[in-house]
Amino acid sequence: MEDINAILKNIRPEFEFAGVNDFFSLGMLDSFDLTVLISALEEHYAITIDGTDILPENFQSVAAIRSLLTKYGVGGMGIVPDNSRN
Amino acid sequence: MQTNVLEYFLKTQDRWPSKTAVTDGCEAWTFEQLGKRAASIARKIVSLTSSTNSPVAVYLPKTNEAIASFLGVLLSGNCYAPLDTKAPVARIQTILNHLDPVLIITTSELSSQLAANGVDTSRLLLVNQVHSDDGELPDRWQKLIDTDPVYIIHTSGSTGRPKGVVVNHRGVIDYIDWARDTFGIDDRCVIGNQAPLIFDNSTLDLYLCFACGATLHLIPEELFLFPVRLLEYLAEKFVNFVFWVPSVMISTADKKVLDRVTNLRLQKVLFAGEVMPAKHLNVWRSRFPGALFANLYGPTEITVDCTYYIVDRPLDDDEPVPIGRPCRNTQVLILNAENQPCKVGERGELCVRGSSLASGYWNDPTHTAGAFVQNPLNRHHPELIYRTGDSVYRNEKGEIIFVGRKDFQIKHMGYRIELGDIEHFAMQVSGIRNACVLYQFDKKQIVLVYEADRDIDPGFIRRELGRNLPKYMWPTAFHRLCELPRTANGKIDRQQLIMEYAGQTVLNGRLDSSESGTMRQIEILRGVGD
Numbered sequence: 001m002e003d004i005n006a007i008l009k010n011i012r013p014e015f016e017f018a019g020v021n022d023f024f025s026l027g028m029l030d031s032f033d034l035t036v037l038i039s040a041l042e043e044h045y046a047i048t049i050d051g052t053d054i055l056p057e058n059f060q061s062v063a064a065i066r067s068l069l070t071k072y073g074v075g076g077m078g079i080v081p082d083n084s085r086n
Numbered sequence: 087m088q089t090n091v092l093e094y095f096l097k098t099q100d101r102w103p104s105k106t107a108v109t110d111g112c113e114a115w116t117f118e119q120l121g122k123r124a125a126s127i128a129r130k131i132v133s134l135t136s137s138t139n140s141p142v143a144v145y146l147p148k149t150n151e152a153i154a155s156f157l158g159v160l161l162s163g164n165c166y167a168p169l170d171t172k173a174p175v176a177r178i179q180t181i182l183n184h185l186d187p188v189l190i191i192t193t194s195e196l197s198s199q200l201a202a203n204g205v206d207t208s209r210l211l212l213v214n215q216v217h218s219d220d221g222e223l224p225d226r227w228q229k230l231i232d233t234d235p236v237y238i239i240h241t242s243g244s245t246g247r248p249k250g251v252v253v254n255h256r257g258v259i260d261y262i263d264w265a266r267d268t269f270g271i272d273d274r275c276v277i278g279n280q281a282p283l284i285f286d287n288s289t290l291d292l293y294l295c296f297a298c299g300a301t302l303h304l305i306p307e308e309l310f311l312f313p314v315r316l317l318e319y320l321a322e323k324f325v326n327f328v329f330w331v332p333s334v335m336i337s338t339a340d341k342k343v344l345d346r347v348t349n350l351r352l353q354k355v356l357f358a359g360e361v362m363p364a365k366h367l368n369v370w371r372s373r374f375p376g377a378l379f380a381n382l383y384g385p386t387e388i389t390v391d392c393t394y395y396i397v398d399r400p401l402d403d404d405e406p407v408p409i410g411r412p413c414r415n416t417q418v419l420i421l422n423a424e425n426q427p428c429k430v431g432e433r434g435e436l437c438v439r440g441s442s443l444a445s446g447y448w449n450d451p452t453h454t455a456g457a458f459v460q461n462p463l464n465r466h467h468p469e470l471i472y473r474t475g476d477s478v479y480r481n482e483k484g485e486i487i488f489v490g491r492k493d494f495q496i497k498h499m500g501y502r503i504e505l506g507d508i509e510h511f512a513m514q515v516s517g518i519r520n521a522c523v524l525y526q527f528d529k530k531q532i533v534l535v536y537e538a539d540r541d542i543d544p545g546f547i548r549r550e551l552g553r554n555l556p557k558y559m560w561p562t563a564f565h566r567l568c569e570l571p572r573t574a575n576g577k578i579d580r581q582q583l584i585m586e587y588a589g590q591t592v593l594n595g596r597l598d599s600s601e602s603g604t605m606r607q608i609e610i611l612r613g614v615g616d
Binding site: 010011012013014024030031032034035036039050051052054055056 | 307308310311312313314315337338340342343346499529530531543544545546548549557558562
């Protein structure tokens with residue numbers, strides 16, 4: 001959860017993402033940001049996100065991203081995020 | 087003999103008045119509606135200015151109204167200069183100061199943004215206040231000749247001021263006639279437009295619509311975020327022709343995504359603007375085995391494209407996709423450092439001769455003279471070639487293969503960017519003493535390495551850069567150094583910074599990079615390049 005916030009913050013440092021429901025309609029994320037976000041999540045959690053999952057409803061809020069990650073097996077205590085990169 | 091691009095549209099309007107010409111997610115206009123709207127805008131322009139062959143800036147989002155404005159400008163005997171409504175107003179102001187347009191076509195809403203930022207509003211034409219009427223068709227355009235300008239497109243310049251490329255009627259006619267014949271485009275063609283109107287790739291979409299009576303769908307930009315939604319749109323609109331940048335093709339090149347949407351009708355898939363990896367192209371080809379795929383290549387300065395490769399054989403995933411052969415009525419010279427033609431396999435600079443050459447850069451004789459030069463192989467009469475700055479070679483099959491840049495220009499998400507343009511503004515950020523901007527090809531990331539005494543909040547840097555640079559030029563990775571490394575002669579040591587921060591790995595003593603551009607970048611820095 002904190003990791004997702006940190007990743008988002010890293011992409012758009014000017015926004016506070018926590019508690020926001022729709023990043024896209026509010027213009028907080030655009031196509032450039034989404035591309036960066038997906039590769040950051042993939043790298044951080046060592047997963048590969050399916051193209052068919054790249055839908056607004058999976059990325060529009062921190063909660064949505066979290067449930068998407070859960071689908072990829074992230075979110076249990078078992079996964080240790082790769083923090084070796086900044 | 088056709089001398090003006092408007093002839094395409096006027097003939098098509100007569101032939102298919104009630105066929106859908108253009109849609110923008112809000113409205114669908116027939117050729118007749120589009121023509122009437124364009125004529126109304128033209129009459130308004132003619133009432134405001136007596137100028138011809140002068141630039142009219144078009145500061146509008148990608149809408150039917152923008153297309154009508156382009157046609158209206160042409161009917162008034164002038165040329166259009168599309169401006170990016172998403173770019174910072176300071177950058178728009180820089181362009182406007184240099185362009186000095188006779189009019190700026192915009193909307194009430196956008197004009198207040200301009201006014202609030204100190205743009206001179208006396209020359210505004212608020213298109214939302216132009217009433218559609220049924221007057222005479224303005225005839226000023228009929229006095230023009232085919233070397234007169236059609237449009238001025240701005241590209242990133244290394245000193246912080248964009249360069250305006252002036253493209254003429256002859257160049258566009260030469261290009262569109264070639265494209266129509268080569269790809270067999272007619273009125274059954276349904277175009278799904280991706281290219282922003284500020285990007286010259288959109289010339290193909292617009293003028294194939296005008297010339298062939300093809301329907302043009304301006305795809306709402308937000309759909310490009312979500313591959314499945316994008317493909318559903320293509321299916322819904324019966325799109326059978328696309329001319330996209332590889333970035334978009336790559337983000338959609340996922341078998342599951344392409345298989346998810348069933349009733350796609352794509353027959354012709356063209357792409358240009360950056361390197362297309364064969365790996366992703368192969369995913370598309372296997373999904374649309376009967377479709378034509380073509381890699382087009384060319385800088386804005388030679389009217390969109392000067393070479394093309396129709397994919398005609400299986401390509402290995404790691405094989406470069408050729409940029410192919412010259413378009414009709416174009417010749418490509420590959421010149422070595424001695425200005426002599428290169429042999430097969432020898433790398434040299436791609437230079438272009440033909441009617442496609444732009445007239446030059448607007449108000450910029452120095453840059454014009456630097457890039458549009460006498461053909462060194464012709465000592466007998468004046469003849470210009472355009473030096474692209476792109477390094478290429480010819481393979482044994484006679485196909486041209488792109489290698490990389492001779493300078494620090496990159497293509498990022500399809501946009502052409504001079505790294506020096508970003509450095510120029512990075513050095514103005516308070517606290518930054520010096521800056522070097524790199525491109526990490528594998529991650530498609532713009533990297534800023536800056537010299538400062540303390541870390542500067544990336545959000546602050548991005549906000550500061552955002553005052554002058556459009557978003558696609560903002561760095562997404564930041565590194566601070568107390569001092570930038572220098573070479574023996576005191577220049578910033580880019581090679582060392584690339585090794586350190588732009589993710590190059592060394593395998594078997596050779597640089598391993600899927601993007602030949604990075605290799606080239608490093609070669610130049612090592613002095614291997616010409």
